[in-house]
Structure formats: structure tokens, C-alpha cells
Amino acid sequence: MNNFERVMExxxxxxxxxxxxxxxxxxxxxxxxxxxxxVSVIGxxxxxxxxxQVNRAENYIGDVKDEDLTEVIGNxxxxxxxxxxxxxxxxxxxxxxxxxxxxxxxxxxSYIEGSCTDIGKNMxxxxxxxxxxxxxxxxxxxxxxxxxxxxxxLKEGEDFWMCYSPExxxxxNLSFKTANTPKVLGxxxxxALDVSMAIYGLAIENLHPVSSPRxxxxxxxxxNTYRLVNISLINELALLAGKMDINIxxxxxxxxxxxxxxxxxxxxxxxxxxxxxxxxxxxxYIAKGMNFDLSMIDSAGRINNIMPHRMMSKVAFALNRHEKxxxxxxxxxxxxxxxxxxxxxxxxxxLLLMEEVARKGGVVSYHDPYIPEVKDDHGNSYTGVELTxxxxxxxxxxxxxxxxxxxxxxxxxxxxxxxxxxxxxxxxVHIEDAKVFKL
Amino acid sequence: MNNFERVMExxxxxxxxxxxxxxxxxxxxxxxxxxxxxVSVIGxxxxxxxxxQVNRAENYIGDVKDEDLTEVIGNxxxxxxxxxxxxxxxxxxxxxxxxxxxxxxxxxxSYIEGSCTDIGKNMxxxxxxxxxxxxxxxxxxxxxxxxxxxxxxLKEGEDFWMCYSPExxxxxNLSFKTANTPKVLGxxxxxALDVSMAIYGLAIENLHPVSSPRxxxxxxxxxNTYRLVNISLINELALLAGKMDINIxxxxxxxxxxxxxxxxxxxxxxxxxxxxxxxxxxxxYIAKGMNFDLSMIDSAGRINNIMPHRMMSKVAFALNRHEKxxxxxxxxxxxxxxxxxxxxxxxxxxLLLMEEVARKGGVVSYHDPYIPEVKDDHGNSYTGVELTxxxxxxxxxxxxxxxxxxxxxxxxxxxxxxxxxxxxxxxxVHIEDAKVFKL
Numbered sequence: 117m118n119n120f121e122r123v124m125e126x127x128x129x130x131x132x133x134x135x136x137x138x139x140x141x142x143x144x145x146x147x148x149x150x151x152x153x154x155v156s157v158i159g160x161x162x163x164x165x166x167x168x169q170v171n172r173a174e175n176y177i178g179d180v181k182d183e184d185l186t187e188v189i190g191n192x193x194x195x196x197x198x199x200x201x202x203x204x205x206x207x208x209x210x211x212x213x214x215x216x217x218x219x220x221x222x223x224x225x226s227y228i229e230g231s232c233t234d235i236g237k238n239m240x241x242x243x244x245x246x247x248x249x250x251x252x253x254x255x256x257x258x259x260x261x262x263x264x265x266x267x268x269x270l271k272e273g274e275d276f277w278m279c280y281s282p283e284x285x286x287x288x289n290l291s292f293k294t295a296n297t298p299k300v301l302g303x304x305x306x307x308a309l310d311v312s313m314a315i316y317g318l319a320i321e322n323l324h325p326v327s328s329p330r331x332x333x334x335x336x337x338x339x340n341t342y343r344l345v346n347i348s349l350i351n352e353l354a355l356l357a358g359k360m361d362i363n364i365x366x367x368x369x370x371x372x373x374x375x376x377x378x379x380x381x382x383x384x385x386x387x388x389x390x391x392x393x394x395x396x397x398x399x400x401y402i403a404k405g406m407n408f409d410l411s412m413i414d415s416a417g418r419i420n421n422i423m424p425h426r427m428m429s430k431v432a433f434a435l436n437r438h439e440k441x442x443x444x445x446x447x448x449x450x451x452x453x454x455x456x457x458x459x460x461x462x463x464x465x466x467l468l469l470m471e472e473v474a475r476k477g478g479v480v481s482y483h484d485p486y487i488p489e490v491k492d493d494h495g496n497s498y499t500g501v502e503l504t505x506x507x508x509x510x511x512x513x514x515x516x517x518x519x520x521x522x523x524x525x526x527x528x529x530x531x532x533x534x535x536x537x538x539x540x541x542x543x544x545v546h547i548e549d550a551k552v553f554k555l
Numbered sequence: 556m557n558n559f560e561r562v563m564e565x566x567x568x569x570x571x572x573x574x575x576x577x578x579x580x581x582x583x584x585x586x587x588x589x590x591x592x593x594v595s596v597i598g599x600x601x602x603x604x605x606x607x608q609v610n611r612a613e614n615y616i617g618d619v620k621d622e623d624l625t626e627v628i629g630n631x632x633x634x635x636x637x638x639x640x641x642x643x644x645x646x647x648x649x650x651x652x653x654x655x656x657x658x659x660x661x662x663x664x665s666y667i668e669g670s671c672t673d674i675g676k677n678m679x680x681x682x683x684x685x686x687x688x689x690x691x692x693x694x695x696x697x698x699x700x701x702x703x704x705x706x707x708x709l710k711e712g713e714d715f716w717m718c719y720s721p722e723x724x725x726x727x728n729l730s731f732k733t734a735n736t737p738k739v740l741g742x743x744x745x746x747a748l749d750v751s752m753a754i755y756g757l758a759i760e761n762l763h764p765v766s767s768p769r770x771x772x773x774x775x776x777x778x779n780t781y782r783l784v785n786i787s788l789i790n791e792l793a794l795l796a797g798k799m800d801i802n803i804x805x806x807x808x809x810x811x812x813x814x815x816x817x818x819x820x821x822x823x824x825x826x827x828x829x830x831x832x833x834x835x836x837x838x839x840y841i842a843k844g845m846n847f848d849l850s851m852i853d854s855a856g857r858i859n860n861i862m863p864h865r866m867m868s869k870v871a872f873a874l875n876r877h878e879k880x881x882x883x884x885x886x887x888x889x890x891x892x893x894x895x896x897x898x899x900x901x902x903x904x905x906l907l908l909m910e911e912v913a914r915k916g917g918v919v920s921y922h923d924p925y926i927p928e929v930k931d932d933h934g935n936s937y938t939g940v941e942l943t944x945x946x947x948x949x950x951x952x953x954x955x956x957x958x959x960x961x962x963x964x965x966x967x968x969x970x971x972x973x974x975x976x977x978x979x980x981x982x983x984v985h986i987e988d989a990k991v992f993k994l
């Protein structure tokens with residue numbers, strides 16, 4: 117029996133073992149999804165404490181149900197481990213590691229490279245390696261494959277298979293989770309595609325194959341570039357609308373009545389999260405290497421960069437109306453999550469805005485029911501405050517930076533001296549009245 | 556009885572008369588829609604021959620049904636006229652005139668200004684004036700109102716009402732026509748809004764009021780800017796994908812499987828039609844006057860401008876593979892309409908591409924079943940050719956510029972020596988084979 121026949125038999129008998137590298141917001145849901153379907157999963161973690169946490173069924177990812185984790189840990193279909201030599205037991209290894217940008221917006225590929233080294237050193241012949249992390253086109257074929265071949269001494273296509281299948285996790289999305297979100301998949305060669313489709317098909321309802329890993333890599337970048345560009349566009353139009361005494365929120369709501377050819381995006385103090393602000397710059401990186409300028413991404417990036425600064429000016433103008441400077445004024449920020457109703461402050465524009473205001477001498481505090489404490493990019497720590505009449509009314513300005521549904525907006529506006537609303541949290545005013553300034 | 560009471564009574568009794576200025580692709584469907592509901596409509600046209608054509612029920616607009624025009628002309632609810640003094644009989648006048656850009660991309664407001672002068676000189680007290688043409692925010696309040704007041708000697712708000720309600724005509728759209736497309740509407744003041752809603756409500760199923768004309772003006776610009784920016788983005792990514800041996804069409808199809816947060820746009824040889832390539836530059840014009848740069852629109856415009864040139868290079872590279880130059884080669888263009896299955900070549904990128912190829916010495920011809928002859932921007936006339944085996948096989952290169960459904964693509968590719976496909980008309984090839992070059 118050759119490698120291909122053996123893995124297909126193990127798929128059919130559901131006796132295969134799947135490894136997941138990285139148990140974060142992508143890897144843990146993926147591991148639990150496979151385990152729920154009865155597939156044995158080993159979750160690999162660098163961190164001893166996190167592996168132990170998973171093995172105690174202590175859930176730390178909002179999109180994973182507590183009872184699901186409890187079930188698959190209880191019946192031992194999912195085990196977390198820090199022991200990389202167990203990779204040799206796996207028929208498939210899914211890489212779900214971060215792909216951040218460094219401070220110069222250059223892709224940091226060290227997590228992917230490190231994973232490939234670990235896998236290469238430990239893998240058996242006949243394994244499928246799939247990357248799920250967002251990255252620039254050509255990563256699978258030109259960065260990963262040489263590392264895997266070198267470290268393992270095995271040959272791609274003969275001894276192991278490779279594919280790229282981007283995660284589409286949307287934190288907090290109540291309708292679409294790992295299992296029911298259609299999954300794009302591009303493999304190197306027909307055999308690799310067959311193996312990938314068979315293995316992912318055990319847990320994912322809907323697979324969409326494309327002709328190559330680089331096509332699949334481009335798919336994910338296109339999805340997120342679309343979002344970056346459209347959010348940047350609406351941010352730019354919002355700034356213009358403010359100058360023209362036009363309520364951009366009203367405009368978007370009206371445009372959204374068009375039943376074809378329009379999708380609504382909303383402005384805000386900047387773009388946050390782990391994908392939208394980063395992924396397009398992966399593409400820009402590879403394009404620059406080909407002497408190709410991506411002017412739309414470039415413009416979008418510039419608008420995004422300037423938004424926290426523009427919002428700081430908005431705070432300054434609002435305070436100015438009350439004849440106060442930023443320096444020495446108490447500014448209370450409502451929400452530091454990058455989007456509503458989640459506990460994630462990664463790349464949150466609220467933090468950038470807080471940092472800018474603090475640097476100008478503002479006395480900064482925040483309230484976020486989901487995030488008790490945060491650090492900004494420069495390492496300044498903040499502890500959230502309780503929301504009391506006194507906290508609100510003693511602030512010189514209250515700034516809505518996240519529109520968490522739990523905020524009692526009318527109450528807050530009522531108690532506040534002055535409000536800057538970057539999220540259309542306050543519905544009852546047009547653009548600005550004496551008390552409320554809107555983006 | 557005051558003006559307001561009188562017009563409301565005439566709405567309730569359906570005895571009012573509606574005037575429509577301009578019987579083009581917006582005005583004629585609007586006139587017919589009101590007339591079909593039993594409202595008397597006078598359609599004003601500068602051109603004697605077009606007015607006569609309408610009065611003979613000779614239909615020239617694809618989105619108007621022949622039988623509807625025959626019916627409303629037959630029962631005399633719609634009459635076309637060149638006699639502007641009849642404006643005084645109208646309770647409402649809808650302005651549906653062109654708002655082009657001049658060759659320096661500056662808005663040409665002469666049609667709107669001319670209409671306002673005509674209306675001002677002829678209108679009665681108690682009339683609603685509504686602009687439907689796409690334009691920059693502030694047009695209704697700051698450009699039109701002074702002209703109307705000066706020419707009529709009447710006062711806006713007291714003697715007449717104004718609103719802006721943008722047309723959303725999508726030529727060839729089979730589901731959404733004038734009556735069932737939700738209509739945004741912004742009036743000056745509460746009384747004007749009530750009158751506008753009452754009158755438009757006679758013929759339009761779904762009205763969405765906003766707080767001012769300038770908000771409504773911004774809505775239409777947002778809708779079309781969204782399209783311009785997204786088409787430009789995908790064009791830019793298509794050019795990069797071509798360099799990376801990635802099939803952009805496959806990528807878009809795969810991204811479109813994402814069930815949230817994505818809307819597919821498709822690349823092409825440039826952006827055509829009467830709206831998308833023009834409207835955003837209206838906004839750019841007014842923004843420049845406020846010292847505000849719209850970098851997203853600017854980038855999008857630049858990509859759009861360069862696409863025909865890039866497609867000309869594609870043709871040159873394809874011919875080069877056959878060791879031929881453009882000069883003296885026979886190039887056959889398939890389709891000059893700006894989108895499939897319509898007979899409209901306004902701002903069509905096919906024409907720009909034909910012009911570029913002709914300027915380089917290419918022997919240009921075209922076939923378009925919907926458009927027997929065209930003129931390019933520089934006044935060169937072309938007459939379409941019949942599609943025969945001989946015509947196809949004698950061309951050195953066949954270029955798909957519009958993907959009309961009626962094209963028998965397999966047959967054409969079969970007979971052709973060489974194909975450049977800017978529209979993904981040819982489905983069977985990946986990016987390029989010996990014969991077919993794709994965008």
C-alpha cells in the first residue's frame with residue numbers, strides 16, 4: 117500500500133490523526149471541530165501552561181463552546197501537547213500560527229518558518245502539511261516547501277503533500293463558525309488536492325478547491341484587502357462629510373437601501389483586529405519585490421494610519437468648545453475592543469487614540485466590560501474603571517471608541533459633560549449638538 | 556387654500572401634473588412609471604424629433620417596455636413637448652438631465668443650470684422642483700436654488716419646494732426598475748419633504764427620506780464611488796496576479812464563497828458607462844474646493860485611466876508571441892458596449908482600447924450585435940462587421956472587450972489565430988495557453 121492509499125484508508129476508517137500547530141483563535145476552533153467529528157487531534161502548543169489549560173478543558177476562545185471543549189477533552193479525541201516528536205504520529209498537520217507585521221510593516225514569517233522546521237524535523241512520510249495562516253502568495257510553494265524538504269529529507273509530492281487553506285474565522289460571528297464556513301483550498305498537484313479534500317471534508321461542510329496554493333493565498337488577501345479598502349474609503353468620506361455638515365451615518369443607511377451593487381461599511385477611529393490592518397501589506401510586500409505598486413492598498417493604509425490622529429483632533433476641538441485644552445483634561449474612553457461585543461483589543465484603534473491623547477497630556481481612563489486591562493503599543497498599561505455617575509460626570513470628555521451593545525448610551529450621554537462619538541453610538545443627534553460631536 | 560393644501564389635494568385626487576425634463580434613460584422610465592399609475596405627465600425635450608418620437612410611442616430605451624409606452628401615449632397620460640411654457644401647468648418638475656464631466660474632468664453643470672433657468676422662467680407658485688441627476692453635494696441648495704429664485708422671482712420654502720432624489724437606474728437590470736427600486740429623497744424643510752414624499756409615493760413603492768438634499772446627493776456619490784473604488788482595486792490586483800501566474804477570475808470566484816463581508820467585483824479593460832467613471836469626480840471637485848484630497852478616488856481614477864493602455868500592451872505582447880507588431884496587424888474587437896447585453900457604448904473602455912491600438916497602427920475592426928456603429932472620443936467612426944469564419948480567421952488577434960451572452964466563445968476561439976480575453980469570456984483556459992491571453 118502506498119502513502120496515498122494508506123492515508124485514504126485512514127480517512128475512510130476515520131483512524132487518522134490530525135495535528136494542529138498553534139491553539140489560538142484559529143487553531144483551537146479547528147481542533148475542536150475535527151475532534152467533534154470523531155477525528156483524533158493533537159494540538160501542539162509552545163506554551164506549557166496553555167497546553168495544560170486546554171487539557172483541563174478551560175476554554176479561552178469565545179468562538180469555542182465550553183461544552184464542546186469539555187466533551188472532546190473528556191473523551192480524549194483532543195489532546196494538547198508541547199512534545200513536537202508526536203508530529204510523526206500525524207497524518208495531517210495544520211499550521212495555525214500568527215503572521216504579524218513587524219514595526220516597519222514587513223511580514224514576520226518567523227512563526228511559519230519555525231513551524232516548518234519543527235514539522236520537517238519530526239514528520240513521517242505520507243503526511244499532509246496545510247497552512248491556514250494568512251500570508252502572501254507563493255509562501256507555500258517558495259518559502260515552506262524548501263524548509264520542509266531540507267529538514268525532513270523527504271520530497272514534496274512523493275513523500276508528503278502540501279496545501280494552503282486560509283482560515284476565515286470571524287470572531288463573534290454567530291452564524292458562521294469553522295465547520296459551516298466554506299473553505300478554500302489550493303494544493304500542489306492532484307494527489308495533494310485529493311488528500312486535502314478528503315481530510316478537510318471530514319470536518320468542514322463546504323470545500324472550494326482552487327488550482328494552486330498561490331491562488332488560495334491570493335483569495336484570503338483579496339477578502340481582507342476588500343475590507344481594508346472599503347473601510348478606508350468610508351473613513352475618508354466621513355472626514356469630508358464632517359466638513360460639509362453631512363451625517364455620514366445617515367448617508368450609509370440610505371445607500372444601503374440600494375438592492376444591488378452596494379455593501380455598507382462604517383467609519384470609525386481606525387481599523388483594528390488581527391487581519392484587516394495587516395494582511396493587505398503582505399501583498400504589498402511581495403508586489404514591491406516585483407516592482408509593482410499597489411496604490412489602492414497604499415492609499416488605504418495612509419488613511420488608516422491617520423484616523424487616530426484625526427480623532428484626537430476631534431477630541432481637541434470638542435474640548436476647545438468648552439474652552440479646555442487636552443492637557444490636564446480627563447478623557448474617558450468607552451470600549452477598547454477593536455469591534456463590538458468581543459474581548460479582543462489587538463490592533464485596536466482605541467488604544468492608538470488613547471496613546472495620542474495621553475501624549476498630549478490628557479488624563480486617560482477607559483471602561484470596557486469585556487477587557488479589564490490593556491497595554492498600548494508603547495507598553496503603557498491601563499486598568500479599566502467601573503462606570504459610575506461620578507466617573508462619567510467628572511470626565512471632561514467621554515469618547516465612544518467601541519459600540520458594545522451593553523453600553524447604556526442615553527444614560528452615559530445624559531451624565532457626561534461632553535461626548536465624542538466615533539462609532540455612531542449616539543443615535544439621537546444629527547452631527548453635533550452642544551454636547552455630542554460625531555465622526 | 557394655500558399652496559401646500561392645494562398640492563396635497565391634487566395628490567389625493569390624482570389630478571396633479573408632473574413634468575419631466577429630459578427623456579433619456581432616466582427621464583423616460585420615470586415619466587412612463589408615473590403615467591402608468593394614472594398621473595398626467597408632460598415630458599420636456601429640447602429635441603423636436605425625440606419629442607415627436609415619444610409621441611409616436613417609438614421606444615428607444617431598453618428599460619422601458621414597448622407596450623407600456625404605447626399604453627400611456629395612447630391614453631394620453633404621457634405627452635412629450637418642446638414647449639417650456641407648459642412648465643407652468645406642472646405641480647412637480649423632475650430634472651433628469653445629463654451631468655457629464657468636461658475633458659478636464661470638471662463637472663459640466665450647464666444642463667442643470669439651463670434646466671433651472673427654463674423652470675424659473677416658467678414655473679407657477681406651489682411647484683415642487685426635484686433633481687434626479689447625479690451631482691456633488693450642495694448642488695440643490697447652493698447652485699439650483701439661487702437660479703430658480705432669481706428667474707422666477709419666487710421664494711423657496713414659501714412659494715416653491717425643492718428636493719433631491721437620485722436616480723438609481725441600472726440599465727439592463729431585470730429585477731429592479733424605476734418603480735420597485737427604493738428611492739432616497741432629501742428635501743429642504745419639512746413641508747418640501749411632505750410634498751415630495753406624497754408625489755413620489757404615487758409611483759415609487761419604497762421611499763427613504765434623509766435629512767437634507769446634500770445628504771441625498773452624497774448617497775448617490777457614495778454608491779458609485781464604492782463601485783469605482785472596488786473595480787479599480789480588482790483591476791490593480793488583476794494586473795499583479797497576471798505577473799504572479801495567478802488566475803484572478805478563479806480567485807474572485809473562490810473569495811465569493813465567503814458568506815459574509817465580501818462582494819465580488821470583476822476586472823476589465825477599464826470602467827465604462829455614464830455613472831461610475833464620472834460621479835466620484837464630482838465629489839473630488841467639491842472636495843478640492845475645501846482643500847480636501849480624496850486619495851482613494853484619486854488612486855482609483857489613476858488605475859482606471861491606465862487600464863486601456865495596459866490592455867493595449869497585452870495585445871502587443873500576444874502579437875509579439877506570434878512575432879508580429881501591432882502596426883499593420885488586423886485586430887478584431889468583440890463588443891463595444893460598456894457592459895454585457897446592452898446597446899450603450901458611453902465611456903466604453905473598448906473604444907479607448909480600439910483608439911490606442913489604432914494609434915499604434917493596428918487595423919481595427921469590431922463586432923457588436925447591439926451596436927452597428929460607434930464613434931470614439933476623437934471622432935473616428937467605426938462600422939461593425941458581421942461575424943464570419945473569414946472575419947475571425949483573418950484577424951491577427953481577436954480581443955474580447957464585452958462579454959455579451961450571445962457570443963459563441965468556443966466557436967470564435969476555435970477559428971481565431973490569437974485571442975486576448977479582457978472579460979473572462981473564455982472559461983476553458985487557466986491564464987494563457989498558446990492561443991488565449993487573459994487579463
